[in-house]
Amino acid sequence: MQIQYKPKRNLLQTILHSEIMQGMAFTLRQLFAKPITRQYPQEKPDIKLGFRGQHALVRDKETGQSKCVACMRCVTVCPSRCIHIRFHEDEDNGRRVVDSYDIEALRCVYCGFCEEVCPVNAVVLTEIFEYAAYDRESIFFDQERLLANWDAFAEMKGAAIENYVNPFWRPRGIPESRLPAAKRLDVPEEWTIEGQVVGNLVKREQ
Numbered sequence: 292m293q294i295q296y297k298p299k300r301n302l303l304q305t306i307l308h309s310e311i312m313q314g315m316a317f318t319l320r321q322l323f324a325k326p327i328t329r330q331y332p333q334e335k336p337d338i339k340l341g342f343r344g345q346h347a348l349v350r351d352k353e354t355g356q357s358k359c360v361a362c363m364r365c366v367t368v369c370p371s372r373c374i375h376i377r378f379h380e381d382e383d384n385g386r387r388v389v390d391s392y393d394i395e396a397l398r399c400v401y402c403g404f405c406e407e408v409c410p411v412n413a414v415v416l417t418e419i420f421e422y423a424a425y426d427r428e429s430i431f432f433d434q435e436r437l438l439a440n441w442d443a444f445a446e447m448k449g450a451a452i453e454n455y456v457n458p459f460w461r462p463r464g465i466p467e468s469r470l471p472a473a474k475r476l477d478v479p480e481e482w483t484i485e486g487q488v489v490g491n492l493v494k495r496e497q
């Protein structure tokens with residue numbers, strides 16, 4: 292069997308190099324065609340509720356500090372081992388006080404386990420998706436940066452942050468009654484669609 296590698300061309304096609312002409316015509320058409328790719332960064336993507344972006348430590352409105360109680364659940368559950376917390380116990384009341392809270396964001400796999408297990412909704416993944424940086428240190432989040440991330444997210448959401456409920460802040464498929472109090476949040480209407488599981492609420496629309 293003979294394999295034909297070269298296309299058959301007549302003399303005129305050979306002289307004019309018709310394939311090159313076709314290729315150039317295609318390129319010329321594309322120059323004036325509407326782009327099919329998103330023109331980032333001028334055009335930002337539409338981020339949906341539940342998107343897992345930059346980590347943040349939620350700032351307590353009353354104290355101005357992180358809500359973290361140093362229970363270490365997020366550290367234990369993190370499959371990437373990228374959360375590092377140091378704490379000490381208050382001599383007066385025995386409560387744990389966080390000394391440092393760091394997340395190596397470049398090692399994170401965005402599984403969302405940390406925010407699911409956090410009993411007080413202290414650590415969360417926000418809808419801030421941009422991670423571009425010029426050095427590795429910028430993507431190593433310390434406590435200050437994590438709180439600043441929350442402030443930036445709160446500013447982005449505006450007044451809506453008061454009622455903001457990210458469904459990934461709570462474990463799915465577990466009855467409401469067995470969730471910690473902070474996890475029993477009102478679920479917005481837009482999150483009761485498409486068979487999403489939130490607590491023990493499952494809605495399957497036909």
Ligand code: SF4
Binds near residue numbers: 365374402404406
């Ligand atoms: S999202 Fe997953 S991998 Fe990332 S910090 Fe949280 S638990 Fe770790």
Ligand code: SF4
Binds near residue numbers: 359361376410411
């Ligand atoms: S699970 Fe929540 S409260 Fe516990 S250490 Fe992590 S961030 Fe802090």
